Amino acid sequence: MKKNIIILLGLFALVSCKRKDTVNGLVQGKVEREEIAVVGKVAGRIVKIKVNEGGLVKRGDTLAILDIPEVDAKKIQAQGAVKSADAQYNMSVRGATANQLKQLYAKQSALKEQYDFAKKSLARIQAMVSDSLVPQQQYDEVYAKYQGALAQYTAVGAEIADVKNGVRIEQQTMALGQKDRALGALQEVQTAEKERFIIAPQDMTIETITLKVGELALPGYTLFTGSLKGSAYFRFTVPESSLAAYKKGEEIEVYIPYKNNEKLVGVIRNVKQLGAYANIATAYPDYNMQDALYELSVAPKNIADADGLQTKSTVTINKK
Template sequence: MVRKCLLLATCLVLAGCQQTPDNSYSGYVESQTVSIAAPQSGWLSAVNVDRGDTVRDGQPLFRLDATQAQYALSGAENRATSAQAQAADLAKGARDADIAPLTAQRVQAQSQLDLARANEARYAQLEPKGYVSATQMDSLRAATKSALAQLANIDRQIEEKRLASRVDQQRSAQAQAAAAKADVAGAQYTVDDRDVKARLTGLVDERLREPGEFVAAGSAVLTVRPQGREFVRFYVPQSDLAKFRVGGSVRIACDGCKGQTAKVRFISPSAEFTPPVIYSVRERQKLMFLIEATPEAPDALHAGQPVDVRL
């Protein structure tokens, strides 16, 4: 009985691998698989989809803990606020409170100038009568000039305080503010990037990680089969290989689905033996070549579905 079952199984495999009497070839539907990896290292806090779920472009898939990234964002925002305030401060003059000490110094300098002028005028009347020496007058005149220069110096400082900073200083401050703003944008991107969203539409194939696990940057969390990326794989014997060419068309059909055209996209450059379950020496020596074809309506097919391929 066991011998008969093995014989029957061998016959079925032969029928599936060889060209059928109606000049068709047996194959199956395969689909591209895309790995959705963690863009950053961190603790996995949530996985929003499971195996078999359909995901849409923009749909949340999983989330990494963002505590540290939030701290970095807060620091960047504070630095940007400080840099912007410094740039704004350099663009305007000093406040009255900042100038108040200079104003008090000016009052004192004005008093000294008034006193120096009064002394000079008083002694100038006595100079022609010989009561004041030339040396004394020179000293009085020098005191007046010194007081005048001191007053002018304070006036210049007050004027500078009321003016904005130099253009180069303002440009430097503005550049620093812009750099700090860019740092905020980068920190915000890092925070947003820890909430991973789909960038394609497809079917979740495998859920590889669970919440609570620590994942390294680049580690796959999910695998997804993108919609519209299904293709057909089938084998042909080396005797029929010349009938096929890359870019050529074939017809595919399956149970319960409408037949459609597919374009050959790949022909294996190396031959393979028929499956090892076939123990016959004669069959083992038959060489088969793998061919892949892209159907015109891939959404109508399902991965793993058997199909018949005809020229």
């Protein structure tokens, strides 16, 4: 029994050493893709989800449909406000109706008769006052009636002129402002109504769907996450002591272990310092803990070569 244990420990040590030797000659990394989050702008309950995780969507495709009952009520209110404001503005521009003008002309005709009678009465009494046939008090009374008839006749003429020319320009401007305000409110509601449809902003692969049908989507909450098509790249972690061996713009061979170490060519597109230990890409760190860590971003030379690779799968490059 003791002999068997010793043999097993020996085999384990041999495998471990071989694995370490293999790892020591490689730098491990991960396949990454640029991701995008799709959020809602207004609160609503999900009534339909039109995509599945892993599905490909085009820019402009509908991902989900929300139920927003408040928008329908506000739309009816806004449409009523627009109709009312439009009628007010048209009335201020067009002035009085034909029937209103008829009434004013009839009023003018009646006042003209009163004015003519008062004018004749004043002419007759003036002659009688000159001959001292009537007292001055009676003349003053007739003159006052004449002035009143003249004022009323002049006023109705001005009223007819106003309604023919429309109301004051200030009132027309005020009515136009109310109309524009109502139209703006309607446009705002129509914009909110469009937000019931959650639209794909770019061509992408759906990675996660965070809510289900019947759940409430709040403004700003991420409803979908997706990876952008043609955005695959490789991320490797190297210590500062090895940094000089990797140059930006340099071509480098990348191997895909889960595809029998299939090889493709990549280009180092960026080198940046890592600010968090959690971002380390390798599973077997063998560097000095005092070394600063850097991330190599490697883009495939031919993007089509990386389109079929699984996100977060392991890739390797030869250690320099």
